[in-house]
Amino acid sequence: MRIKRVLTIVFALIATGICFEPNVSGQVVKVAAPNAEIQPELYSQIMVALGANVDAQQFAQTHGLTVAFQFNGVANTWLFNTANVASATSLTTGLQGSAGVNWAYQNQASLNEVNSFVPNDPFFNNPAPPNDFGGQWHLGNNLNTLPNVNVAGAWNNDITGAGVMIGIVDTGVEPGHEDISANYSAANTFDFFVNSATQVMHNGDRHGMAVAGVAGARGGNGIGVTGAAPFAGISSQKVFQFNAAASSAAFANATLFNSTGGSPTIHVKNHSYGIGAPFISTPGEVAALATSAAAGTIHVTSAGNGRGGSGEDSNKRHLNTSVNQITVAALGSDGLFASYSNFGADVFVTAPSNSFNAGTLGITTTDRTGGLGYNAGAGGDYSNANYTSTFGGTSSASPLVAGVMALGKHVKPNMDIRLAKHALANTSIVVNAGDGTTSSDGGWRTNAGGFTFNQNYGFGLVDASSFVNFVAANDVTPLVIASSGIINVGAAIPDNNLTGITRFATNSTAGLMEEALVSINATHTFRGDLEGFLTSPSGYSSRLFFRAGADSVDNLNWTFTTNAFWGEQALGTWSVRMRDVFAADTGTWSSFSIDWRMGSFAAAVPEPATASLFGIVALTFMARNRRRATARPVAA
Secondary structure: OOOHHHHHHHHHHHHHEEEEEEEOOOOOOEEEEOOOOOOOOEEEEEEEOOOOOOOOEEEHHHOOOEEEEEEEOOOOOOOOOOHHHHHHHHHHHOOOOOEEEEEEEEEEOOOOOOOOOOOOOOOOOOOOOOOOOOHHHHHHHOOOOOOOOOOHHHHHOOOOOOOOOOEEEOOOOOOOOOOOOOOOOHHEEEOOOOOOOOOOOOOOOOOHHHHHHHOOOOOOOOOOOOOOOOOOOOEEOOOEEEEEEEHHHHHHHHHHOOOOOOOOOEEEEEEOOOOOOOEEOOHHHHHHHHHHHHHEEEEEOOOOOOOOOOEHHHHEHHHOOOOOOEEEEEEEEOOOOOOOEEEEEOEEEEEEOOOOOOOOOOOEEEHHHHOOOOOOOOOOOOOOOOOEEEEHHHHHHHHHHHHHEEEEEHHHOOOOHHHHHHHHHOOHHHHHHOOOOOHOOOOEEEOOOOOOOEEEEEEOOOOHHHHHHHHHHHHEEOEEEOOOOEEEEEEEEOOEEEEEEEEEEEEEOOEEEEEEEEEEEEEEEOOOEEEEEEOOOOEEEEEOOOOOOOOOOOEEEEEEOOOOOOOEEOOOEEEEEEEOOOOOOOEEEEEEEEEEOOOOOOEEOOOOOHHHHHHHHHHHHOOOOOOOOOOOOOOO
């Protein structure tokens, strides 16, 4: 259908004297054919501004017209119908300059179009050899067969993040960087490591610069790269120095900074960091997330780069278990989960980044200036050391999604974390459809609500264009929360037994699921032996946490989050299962509780600006199936 539509448009343009030809850079541009002239279609209507004392009905009767409507809020200005186009043309000529008429013009089809953002940044497309690094393939450049977040549709509607401020909670951002300075906001920047409004940058502080470029480098300036949200503001909340982290209070402060109250000035925040060890509690930082999210700020976090270690399940990272953020896993350019990317029931979506699989590409973004970054020394990649093609990790996947969130805020400033999640769950795309790895929790499985989920990828690859269309067309119903309360178990967990032990809890509140939160308390001599599962009344099961043979710490007291039941009916009896999958160490399951979070999306009444840009697109989207598993090509 998409190819057919494009061909239809091309043929129509050829018929009106428009042709396409490549420019010197190989891009296709639209040029008018010699001596071609485009004329708008004329209508059988006349718009007339009448004098103050002229009666519109009498005027219409005198000239053989009928009233179509009066211009909104404009005194004595009208649109009149005539018998046909020729009559309208003739009458318009006669009315111009006549008594009682201030002006008169024939109505016609509008040829106005939205001013689209088209990047002209030299490293956006795949640079020619020897610098053949793929450019910004993750956004959807000329290597568009690679998995990407498909920003073109949003950019074509001039959705660029303008008016939205992104906060980079990281190692700092250089205000004078050539591709950052135009977007940089000093007023929204603070150095929490040294507790100063003046940011202190040291030679080792390079990570934040690369992160900032992925989210919001200034695009369309003919320099370097573009971010996913090329006209969003960029601010720095510095919490690291020489890779040393500030205190937890500083992180909580950075999370809250200019992101609470009635009018937060930072609308999206990115957190490309985490704790590698499992089950480390940071309650102050999690509470700060909740406070900031309640004010409407969207927080995006990286899932982590610990696959293969004791902390590879991101549901064991406190920040990632919060319902007030979006956890992002990483996808390689080969269409497979990145070799390092954490997994878990808390993962919401995946976004492109580097991978260590053979033949995969890195992420091209901004770098520290003067050779202080990833592109340092003679072994650097781009000849301009202010950019790098070697960035990656979930540290890069997360700000890519943060940039997409800024596009959503551009479309609907009051978009909150729940609407953002509903939009992502409904529009993200299945990748690596045949994935059956152990970490996936059974591969791609569709729940009773019609949503397909995989713990390696969450709901799938982010699609920015579909995301903003969904946000424009929808709102969310009020959140409903039901709780089981604490249910005592007090039973031994069978050792080295895959069946384990199961207990039940009933939810008597009807509603469609968002997240389920399960708190588990157990005593055990080697908690890495344990795995937990939650099963809904429909029979759909989600692994809450995965075993970790290297995690020899005693006991378990943790709240796990799962997104896998999104859209299912919450009413009914649920079960929680605990099992010990290794021999020797033993333990007791003490208690558990379940919180069911419920709500759904609902069609919004479009605001005027939204309707003008997205009315047709949004209505078309709503008429389609809710989930688009194979809407556009991605690598297998």
